[in-house]
Each structure stands twice: as structure tokens, then as C-alpha cells.
Amino acid sequence: MTARAGGGGQGDARVEELLAAVRDGEAARMPGLLEPLDAAARKAALARLKELRAEVRAGKWATPPYHPNRIRSALYVAGAGCHPTAAAAASWLGARDLLIWEEDKVLALEVLGDRDPEWAADLAGRLAKRRTAAENSYPLLHGLMVRSGYRVPPTDGYVTGWAWHITDDRLVERLREDPQTPVLVAHALAMAEPPERLARSLGRRPERYWPFALRTLVEEGILDRAQILDVCVSRLLRGGPIRNLRLPLEMVRLLAPDAEELRQRIPDWVGIAAEAPSLVAGYAQDVLVELASAELLPVGALAEMTAGVLFRTEKKLVRAQLALVGKVLAREPGAAGELLPAVTEAFASEDTDVQERALKLVGRHLPAVDAEVRRELAEAAGLLGPTHRQAAEELFGADLEQEARLPYEEILPPVPEPQRLAPAATTVEELMAQLVVRRLAEEPAAFERALDGLVRHAHADRAAVAEAVREAFPRPRWEQEPHYFTHETHGVHVVLAGLLGVLDPALVDVRRTQGHGSVACLHQALSGVLDARLWEAAGLVGTAALPFLLATPTWHTGAIDPLVLVDRLREYRDAGVEPAPTDLAQALVRVLRADPSAERAAEEAAALGTEPGRRLAAWLRGEATAARAVQGAAADEPVPSATADEPVPSASGGGAVADAASVGATVRFLQRDEDRTLRRLWLADRLVVGIDEHPAVRAEFPPAFQWLGGALEATPRRCTHWIEGRAQWSTVLPADREVFAACLLPTLTSSTEGDSRGTTEPLTALVEAEGPVGRAVLLALAFGLGCVDADDRLRAVDAVLVLAARGELDARGLGAELAWLVAEGSVKPNRLADAARTAAATGAYGTVWAVLAAMLPELLAAAKPVRGLGEVLAVAADCVERCGAVGEVSGLGASASGRGSSQLVVQAKRLLGALRQGVDQPPTETV
Template sequence: MGDGVTGVDEAGVTGVGVGDESGVESGVDKLLAAVRAGVTADVPALLEPLDAAERKAALARLKVLRAEVRAGQWASPPYLANRIRSALYVAGAGCLNGVAETASWLGARDLLMWDTDGPMALAALGERDPEWAADLAGRLAKRQAVAENSYPLLHGLVVRSGYTVAPTDGYVNGWVWHITDDRLLERLREDPQTPALVAHALAMAEAPERFTRTLRPGSLRHWPTALRTLVAEGVLDRAQVLDLCVSRLLRGGPIRNLRFPLEMVRLLEPDTDELGKRIPDWVGIAADAPSLVAGYAQDVLTELASAGTLPAGALAEMTAGVLFRTEKKLVRAQLALVGKVLAREPGAAGELLPAVTEAFGNEDTSVQERALKLVGRHLTAVGPEVRDELAEAAGLLSPMHRQAAEALFGSALEEPAGAPYEEILPPVPERLLVAPPASTVEALMAELVAKGLSEEPVALERALDGLVRLAHRDRATVVEAVREAFPRTGWQETHYFTHHTQGIEVVLAGLLGLLDRARVDLGRTKGNGSDSCFHQALSGVLDARLWEASDLVGTGALPFLLATPTWHTGAIDPLVLVARLREYRDAGAEPAPADLAQALLRVLRDDPSAGRAAEEAAALGTPAGRRLAVWLREEDAVAASVRFLVRGEERSTMQWWLFDRIVVDVADRPAVREEFPPAFHWLGGALEATPRRCYHWVDGRAQWAAVLPADREVLAACLLPTLAYCVEGDSRGATEPLTALAEAEGPVGRAVLLTLAFGLGCADADDRLRAVDALLVLASRGELDARQVGGELAWLVAEGSVKPNRLADAARTAALTGAYGTVWAVLSAMLPDLLTAAKPVRGLGEVLAVAADCVERCGAGGDVAGLAPLAAKRGSTQLVVQAGRLLNALRQGTDRSPTETV
């Protein structure tokens, strides 16, 4: 290691070498000894007696030590490297002279470790010129991560120099974090920069973390209350604070970033004059902000309208924006507001009614009806041109309102278009070739850094194959490049892989020699026990291959990866895999077990070239070639089926919830258990097929589809238990593999269709959207059995697992793409069982509304069991109204769709 280090004792303190021939230890030696021992607290005092020449000499040795730490030579014991980094951070600060060089050292991401390092670095800097200190503070403040973590140092430099620092996001984040305590108000009063820093904080796109915390107004740490007090005291300018808060609300973004400015406005209680000066902003907020904020803006503008200070033009602009929104509460409140204004000012009808027609296209037919009635009440107050404009907009109304619109507009209403209905589905996805891996070390490092060690399947596979290929050619060059590209990251710590999900980081760590041999062996040979869940099993396949690569990367045993996909779905062309095995044979290399197993799972057995590939594989004369030939000739190399246990009578039983009743039966495949590595044995039937609760953190979901791209029915069966938590629980994200599942290969059976049914009923809107995409992709490929999907949805809705409102939202989303016929085919198969059920299904009216819209658009006809008796009932509930609408639409079905009896 150099510099006379004798070793590390149990406490992590190194022995100290001799500094000169006389045996007297120099000040520089003492400083370096303290740094190597990681005793950061001693460093400022040891720097004091050193002159400029000694500090220069110490700096050269500090740089050498820093390079050793970055290279991983001080990785054991694990805590020592971090302590050394802290000491290096402080010592370097005291040894450097130039502002730029000091800023570079103090801003390095491989040095600063603890909050206490900043004050000690300030002490190590000693007395510097005020201009020098201010310049350093300004340079560090411009680096967000550095400014956030080094606020005590930056603040100390500002106080010491007497200068101010231009606010930056990082500096303000650090400031907010460090002054938020029970003395918050006093600290704000004491800081002369408070007005400038508060102004910057209120304008930030990403609100400081302490601003997003929910605290009671009575708390001493409640920022809005403190700022209101400063406004009352004149420390902060009231008009400026209001302007900043309203502007931030207008810019929008996630609600977590808007709660603070919204609460500030509420606490300041602006009067009518202050609100009226910002009418254009409130109009924009009402139209585009998240619901909570838009509702407040709507209340503000309603107050102004009631006071008679809201111009008709502003109200019209506001109305058009709000009526475009989907929140029924906001839409109905806006229609009520317009009605009140028109009752008071009939002359404003010419400006306001055209804006009201925005509601004619609302998905809720009751909203359409309200808007139409509002227009009808004030139609006599407008001229012919406006009347024609309103009649034209009436074309957006649902056909159920056609008769009312005709009575209102007469001949001015355009006749409905007579063009035949045409179903709109997404284009059939084409297989896309995966680009070749990076061919140079520079390109590979740029890819890894730019994508941040991406876990996206194709990106991961390309990077992994490129890493293996380049390390096989020149391991030393790749190792050095990795160390430079990732000087300090969590995965370089020895404990990281004991409790983190693995990714390409484990292969990088293996390349750098940072992994424990026993851990590598465990990762390569670990299987999935009978107590494992299916997401563990899928992730286990991924992990086994990565641990195998971490062991073999940079050696002659792994020239490249066999399992790298050739297509974007994760699949491998059979002839390409044969060519890879031929290259292995010619090089005298033996395929890595997990890599070969994953390659077999990815090869397309039903590809037209599979027969020829099997013959060529057998002709290779190698064990791997023979295995591939046999595998390609297997019709069902792996298989699984799904069934459900009978539901228990009480919620408290372990057999009541959907995720407790799913049973996945993996077919018995002895060849898989005998020839594949342990992590793959469950695919041969070794994983006990019983329902089980999964208490594990679910990660790596996007990569699961790439494990079985040629056997999507098996993959779908494995996804169902995790998907069930998104249907009945509060989990989210489990639908990430569904798009890839729809584009994958293999037959579509009950498991795939159940994933669609589960996905359409997920609690999270993004999960439902991914399920809609998958459904439409299958429909475009001609692989969707709509009637079976409808049948699965029927029992899921009937038992309460899938909520009707969630299903209605998903169905409406799918229909609005133009797939009205496809959605109706699903719903028409689902509705009879629900309409004739002994127990009424609560919330079914929303589903009937979507069904009626689909039938009105696509012109389907026929009968639905149980619909007519429901439509004949008295009442104005949504269920009865929408049942009548659907029945009427079906009776008016045109010849464009064949009549069906469901």
C-alpha cells in the first residue's frame, strides 16, 4: 500500500510507518496516519502546524491514497474505506490552495460521507480571503447533490466571507433541511438571506422534502405558519409570496409539490382585490392542475363570480377548461356556476354557452344531459351564428340524447354520419432485432453511465453481453474503465449483495474481484424450495445467470453469452442459437449451465426455421447441440395450468382472498429437473404447486417476461399470484410484463386471458392501462378470445374481487381508442351472468354505460339476458337508466354488425 503502512488492527487503526531516517515522525506522516486510520476528527489539528511545502507534500500522498481507495484496495474491513474517505475529504480541503481545485475535491462524489465532515472541512480550510471563501461557496452551491450534503460547509463559508450565495436548488434543499427544528421561526428571522432563499424555495419544481411533510399548523416546525408570521412582520413581501405561490400552482406537477404553495395561499387569506389581480392564473390552474388544487381555484373564481368581478370572457375560458376535465364533481359544479351567472346575466349567453358544449363530449351521459338542458334554457338569448355553433357541437352527444337535441335545434342539427363503423386496433407488433452490443470499452461505459445500469430487459442484455465480450478480450482495460466510470457506488460495498436484488452490478463487482467466493457459489447453485413463491422463482432464474456471469466474466470460459435475445421480446432465433453453439465448439469452450438453460427457454420452438435448426444442432456433435435439438422438437417443453380453490365463507379465512385461492400446477418435466441448474428445476414441476401468501418485496418485474418469451402461458400462470395483490390489495406495478406477454410467442390459454382480466381490475390506473394495451395487442394479432375474457371477468366481478368502477374505467379507455366492437365483445359475454345474478352487483351501472356507448358506436345488436327486466324498472338510478340506454341501442342495432343472442 506504500507510505509505511504496517497493517490494520481489529479496530481498523493502522500502524504508523517511520517518517525519516532519524525515526522522528513528521507532521505529514502523522496526518497521513490519521487519514489511513479514518480518524477524521484529528485531521484539522494535525493540519495547523504544516507549512505550504508540507501541505503540498501531504496532498501528493493523499491523492495516492485516494486512488487506492477508489481502486478497492481498502474495501476490507468494509467500514474502514468510508472512514478513510471522510478523512481524505477534510485533509484535502486543508492542503489545497486554488479555488477550482478545492471545489473539485470537496465536490467529488467519492469522498464526502457524513454530515459532520462539512464542519471539519471548514475548520481545515482555516482563515481564507473573503472573496476566496465566497467563490468556493458559489462553486459548490451550483452542484445540487454536493450543496444538499454540504450545507454546513457552504453556510460556514458564507458567514465567514460576509458575502451571499446565489440560491440554487441544492443549497436551498440543504438550508431547509438543516434549519427545520423547533427554532424554525427564529432561524428564519436571523438569516439575512431568508427572503431570497424562501423565494427560490417557493419557485422550485421539486419542492424541498421538508415542505412536503404533513404537519399540524400548530407545530413549531410548520413552514407555512412560520412564513405567514414573517409576512405579517414585513420580513417577507406579501405580494411576492402570493405571486410565487400562485405561479407555482399554475406550473403544475405532482400534488406533493403543490401542497405547500396551496397551503400558503390559504393561510394568507387573500382578499377579493388580491384574487382578482390573478384571474388568468386561477383560470389556468382550474383547467390543468391536480384535482385538489383545481378545486381550490374553482372556489376562488366562483367567489369572484358571485361578487360580480369575474368577466364573462374569463368565466367562458374557465368553463371550457374545467368541462374538459374528467372529475364529475368539478364538472357539475362548473355547470351550476354557469347556470347561476346566466340567470343573473342572460346577456352573457353568447360567450358562455359555446364553452358549455365542451361537456357534450363527456363520458358521463348524465353530464351531457345537464349541459344540454342548460343550453336549452338559454338558447333564445343567442343569435343565429351562436345557435348554429351549438347545433354543430351537439354532434358530440351520445345517441341517447339525439331526440332531445333534435327537438332543441331542429333542422340546424346535422344528420349523423352514414359511414360504416370500422374497428380501430393497434397495428400488429413486428419483431424488432436487438442491436448488437457495444464493440468498444468507451461505448460500453457510456451506455452504462447514461442508462444508470438499466434494468430494462433488452438494455440489460445488450450491456451484459457487451461487458462479457469485451472483458474476455481485455479484462484489465475493462476493469480500469469500470473503476473510472463508477468511482463510488453502493454495489462496490462488500455487504451490498447480501440484501439487494441483483442486476448487472453483481457482474461488475465480480469483474472487480469484490465478491466473496462463498456468496458467488451460493448464487450459482441456489435453487427454489417448496416454500418459494413464483415471483421468487422467476427472479431466481435471473439471479442464477447473473451470479454465473459474475464468476466467469473476464475468463476464457465465457467468450460471450448464449442467451442474449435476438428479438426485442427476449426470444432467440433458433438458427442464431445454433451458430452460437457452433462458435463455442470451435473455440473449445463449454457453455455455462445457467446461460445455456436460459437460452433454451428463449429459443422459438414454433419458428418456421426450428426444424432445420434442430437438424443442424444435432449435427454439431456436442452435448449442448443435442440438448438444443431435443428441445426444439418438444411441443410443450414446459407447461403450467391455473385453477382456483372454492372461496371461503369469511374474510378472515385463508381461503377467502383471491391471492390465497390461486393454484398454479407446473407440469412434470423430468428432463428439466435433470438437465437444468437448480434455479430452473421448478419449471420441471419441483416447485410445490399450492396457494401461498407472498411476503417478499417484488422487484425485477419488467424482466420476468424475458425469462419465458416462448412460453407465455407458463409465464402468465406465474404472474397471476402477484397480479392478484394489485386487484385486491394496494400493490402496483405487477402488470409491467403484460405488454411483453402479449407480444411473446406460444399459445394463448386461460392463464394469459386471466392476466388480462386481473389487469383490467387492478386498483392502480397505470396497471389498468397496461392491461388495456395488452388486450388490444392480442386483439390486433387475432389471439384474443373476448368471450372467455368476459366469462372470467363475470365471476371475478360477481364475487367482488374486481370492482365494477375499475373495470368500467379500463373498458372505457380501451373503447376510446376506437376498439368499441372488441370491448363490447368482452362485456357482452360478461353481463348476462351479472344481470341475472341472485345478488345485485353494486356499481354495475358504470359498466352498462360503457357497454351502451360501445353498442351505439359500433352498431351491434342482439339480446342480453336479464337486461330487459332491469330496464323496465322504475327509477332514475344510473343502473336503470344505462340499462334502458343499452337495451335501446341494441334494438336499434344496424346490419353493420350481425345479431347475436347472448
């Protein structure tokens, strides 16, 4: 660093001038103010800058006329010029709380103009290793690289920033001009998640399309063709989501490798065909088919490829592979001994058509193999289901081992055991560690434990907790902008803001007491309970009025042990504290009324001699509850039209489930058009959930809970929009899962169309909750089984199996709901078949069959054949073959007697035959 004259007092004056400019947020003045300062003056200025940064973090400069973001910009630039070492400068420039504007990076580069090349290169390398800093600091890093003459090591962050800045209409020219292009391109193509600019589709600006630009550079020799091919093929081999593989796949397609280039990478293509997503695997299979047609694919590689592809579930890929093996064997009969064992991988396929094709292929070339291979093939044939058992016996004869017919055992998952919520953090340090983790918003149990700890510690020592919060959250948006909470809250942060005293008291009073109007949907109703509870805590945290929370769950489901709640109310009474209204209401809704200790708890609560104790006793004894009625129209029963503001009586009039200890919910579906093909288009925004009359809730509960009392002015009538769920919803109603399920239905109806993801996450909590299983729960499961997303369907499958393991699954009721939803088009048969197949594969063939047996009669009797029903019949037939069920299915005989070889006819015949053969099956056992 070049020495400059400090001049004692003159240097102090210049430091003060610099600091004043920083406080005024004048980042553009920093280069000029730093230039005359020597090393000593900059060291002194740096100490003052650190103090100012701490003050900004603590919110001391957050009110007008100051502008915290402008101050941070000035701090960013000034600190860059004052740090003597590259390591310290990198720590300052890479800090999250100082990453502000693009022009700040240019100014920082200017104040670093006097540093030597090695220092600049060291700083650039350190920043490049910090992904967020590198992504947002490309102009600074690039400038340091150019100035130093060194090259920045390629990192994900630097490459992402580089791609963002050079993507424009001159993309090809910019890539030509950059000497690091070959290295950076190779890194970008190999990234697990390529930069967004590289992965963009062609769109209307082809000059900005990276694959076209890279192909041009390959053709010009700027990029090495063999290296680009190697990098792209290796990236495809590593796999991952298809969105991250489109770029390397497109590059390979555009480069159009010749036969020799493809042959050199045969092992990679074999691995890709076996493991990659369907689109990529299909391309790899096409490549290998091309090589096989040119007789460039070794038999060993084809056998390895066949075993991998036949293990996949995509019918198109599997059938194409069997066809390829058949062509090769027709040309090279001597390869049968090596290829046929790989073909037997298809014997374990869930598709009976695939099993049949594989068995015929083996039978066609069986004479060409020796005795040892024949025995191996016969042993593999034992995997075939009953449908092809006779054909396998005719083919292999005595070589096919006859298995003993053991009693069928139904396998269901173990019933989840309730997990006790861990005690609150014992120290403030442990509490802060809980509060800063991101999973707090995703794990209800962690959220409740942290909230409980915050309230308890703040009651004991508010000042200490407040100071710890300021240190743990150096630059919280909720502290700089209190209006952040006017529309939504983000978990426990609103309580932290209340603890620090940065919330408007009037706003707190409004948010803690507000209810929902008649236009509110169930999403807002659930969130309203959460928000009211948080805002109430925000107003009382750290005061004598809130020593601890009554509503903290006992169990991970959100439920509260009745005796535990009695003890908490006793502590409140002894301390002379009146419970907070929302906290008490949430505690009552969470308490387990069906617990064996409920009656004893009711007696002890009444003996407390307090109003909260009286309310708890009445709640536990069912005196403050109403009957539940969850009703709705069946698929073939039209529902009368109605206005948006008027509830509609159930057309079926049945399906009521009595429960004297629960809040009531009525699920209704309105329709204005009898055409079922149109009904699904507006099913989600025409679903109405009415809440039964509950006078005690309306009289004694705060506004946020009024909707549970059925008050006309407060009950959510319908949902007209889709909203992302909140994990804490699952713990609002842990003792009334039918009402909770009704609240989930608007979101779940949307999950069967579009690209929604994660909508079935609450189903796990739903089936682990308490309360009877009625129509709302069954509908929630039915919609979940028909979700677009495979992971959502898998969660729904798990929920169904857990409910069955608990002995609470109404299989016939679920089948009836599925029949209606499939018939009217909301649930696609192929998705339902996938979910049912997954459930059956766990060993729950009997359970799945019980559901499908109740569903099939209505669909088989439909005037117009249900497209895709053959897939469902295939799963049903497999279940019957495995569990040995018997009986009659209305309409099955008519479908089985149809002509042709459609899947519907073939699988109907298979199911009919299995039901008739089941009479001879051994008895069923359940484990």
C-alpha cells in the same frame, strides 16, 4: 492564504504525518496537522492525497484493519485545506465518493478558516450549484456565508439542506433569525418538488409545521404577503403531482385572500381550474364561484374557465361548472352569446348525463343568441351521441347537419414488430458507457447487450476490461463489501465483481447452483433464474470456459432464433468448450419452438453430435416438453379447501389448452370461506400456481430451473408476500407467456388494493411474447384493468389492444374472468369502466363490447346489485351505439325495467335501446 514556515525536511515530515493520519482515518486531527503547513507543503500533500484517493477508489484499502469510509472522511477534510482555488476545492468537496459524515463539513469549515471572504463566497456559490453537495453540505455552506458576509444564491440543493437543518421545535424563531429567510422561503415555495420538511403534514408537532410558521411570519411582516401569494398561486398554475402542490395550496388557504386579492389573480385561477390536479382545480373553481357570486368575475373569464373545466373528466367539477353558468345566465341573459359556445365543450363528454345537462342548459337560453351563434351551437351538437341525437334535432331543427352514416371501422393498434438486439459493443470504451447508465436495470434489451459485451471483451482481454471497470466505477459498494451479494444482486454488477476477483469463490458456487425450496414463490423463482445466470457468469467471466453467452436474445422480447442458437452451439463445439449449465438452460427456455425454422434447426442441432445439440433438437421437437393446463374456478363455483402444501383440483374441470411445445402451469384459487366479500382480502396470498410434470426439465436442467419441471420439492406453491418486480423477468420465458403470466399473478392480485404502482409494466412484454393465450394471461389482463393506479390500467389497456390486434384475444374468456373478479370484489367496477372507456376511445368499440358482453350477464343476474355497474353499462352502451352491435344480454331487460333514475336503470335502458337499434346500423369493418 497565510504563509507558514515549511522548513524543507521538517515540511516533508509534517506532510508524511498528515498522510499517515489520513490513512488511519483520523479526520478530527486534520485542522491541527494542516495549520503549520505552508502553500508549498500543502501542494505536495495534495498530490499525495489524490494518489491515496485513487487507491481507495480501486479498493486497495478495503480490507481490515483499514476502514475506507473513515479514510474518505479524512481525505475530504484534508483536501479542503490543501486546494488553492475555490474551483478546485468545490470539485473536491462536491465529489460523490467523498460525501460521508455531518461532522466532516464542520471540520472542513475549520480548515478553511484562513481563506479571505471572496474566496469563501466563491466556494459556497459553486457548491450551492451542485444539488447533492448542497443538500448534504449545508453546515459548510452556511458557515462560509456567515464568515464571508455574502449571501449564497438560493438553489434547490441549498434550500433543501437549509430546510432540513432548521426544522425543529424552534422553527419560527430560527426563521426570524435568518436574514435570508424571505429569499429562501420564496425559492422553496416555487420549487418543482418542495423540500420534504416543508411538505410534511401537520402530525403531532404543530410547532414544526411550515405553513403555520410562514403564516406567522406573514402576519409579523417579515414575509411579504403579496409576494407569498404570488409565488404560491404561480406554483399552482405550473401544475405537477398533487404531492408537490399541497404546500402552496395550504399556504393560500391559511392566508385566506380577500376578494380583491382573489380578483387580481383571476387569469391564474382560470388556468388552475382548467389544468391543475382535481383537488387544486376544485379550490380554484370555488374561488371563481365566489367571485362570480359577488359579480367580480368578467363574462369573458367565465367563458374561458367554462371551456377549460368542461374539458375535464371529473363529474363533480363539470356539473358544478354547468350549475355556475346557469346561475350567471339567469342573472345576465345577455351573456348567453359568449357563454353558451363554451358550454358545448360538454357535448363531447363521455358522461351522457353531462351531455344531457349541457344540452338542456343550451336549450333554455337558446332564444337569447343570434343566428350566427345558433349555427355554431348546432354544429357543436353534432358531437352528441345517439342517445341525445333526437333531442338535439328537435332543438336545432334544420340547423343541425345530418351526417352520412358510414360503415363502422374497428381501429386497433399496429402489431408490434420484433426488434433485433443490437450487436455487442465493439470497444471497451463503448462497453463501459453502456454499463454505467442507470437504465440498464430497467431495459432488458440494454441489459442483455451489455452483459454479452462484458463476457466477450473479458474473454478477449480480462486485464484491460478490469482496469476499465475500476476507472468507470470509482467507488462501487459491491467492491468494498463483497457480502452485498449474499441476499440480492443488482443486475450486471455481480459479474463485474467476479471479473475483479472480489467475490468469495465458495459464495459463487453456492449462488450459481442453488435452487428454490417448496416455500419459494414465483417472484423468487423468476429472480432465481436471473441470479443463477448472473452468478454463473461471475464465476466464469474472463476465462476460457465462457467465450460468449448462449442465452443472449436475438429479439427484444428475449426470444432466440433457433438457427442462431444452433450456430452458437457449433462455435462452442469447434472451440472445444462445454456450455455453462445455466446459460444453456436459459437459452433453451428462450428459443422459439414455434418458429418456421424450428424443424430445420432441430435437424442441424442433432447433426452437431454433441449432448447440447441433442438437447436442443429434443426441445425444438417437443420431445422434452409437456402439455399445458391452466385451470381455475369460475366465480360461482366454490373451490374445495386445502392445506397450504397440497394442490387443489380445479372445480371447473375445463379451460385446458393443449400445447405440446410448452411448459405447463396450473392456476388455482383456494378458499376457506365461501363469503366472497372475505375472499378478496386474502386472494393474493391464497393463489396457487402448480407446474405440470416435466421429467426432462427435472433431469437435465440446473436447480434454478427445477420449478419448471414440476418437482414437488422445487415447485413454488404460493406467494405470501409482495415484492417489487424486476424488468429482466420479461425475458426469462419469452416463448411461454402462459407460464410467465402465472408468475405475474401474485403481484397483480395485490395491485387492485393499496397503493402499488408499476405492477403492469411486464404486460407489454407478455403480449409480445409467444405461446398460447390461456387462463393465466387472461387473469393477468383482468387484474391489470382493475389496478388502483391509472397508469397501470392504461398499460393493461394497451396490452389488451395489442393482443386483439394480433388476433389472439379471447374476448369472451376475458369477460368471464372480469365478471368473476368484479363479483367477488377484487376489481372495482369504476376502475374497470375507466379502463374500458379508455380502450374504446381508441376506436376499439367492437373489441371492448365483445369483452363487456361476456361479462355483463353474470353481474346483472347477481342477487345483490353490483355497486358501480351503471358506469360499466354506460361504456357498454356507448360501444354499442358506435359499432352498431346487436343481440341480447341476459338480465339486461330486468334491469332496464326497474323503477327510479339510478345510473344502473338509466344506462340499462340506454344499452337495451342501442342493441335494438343496432339492427339498422351499417356493417362493421376492422382496420
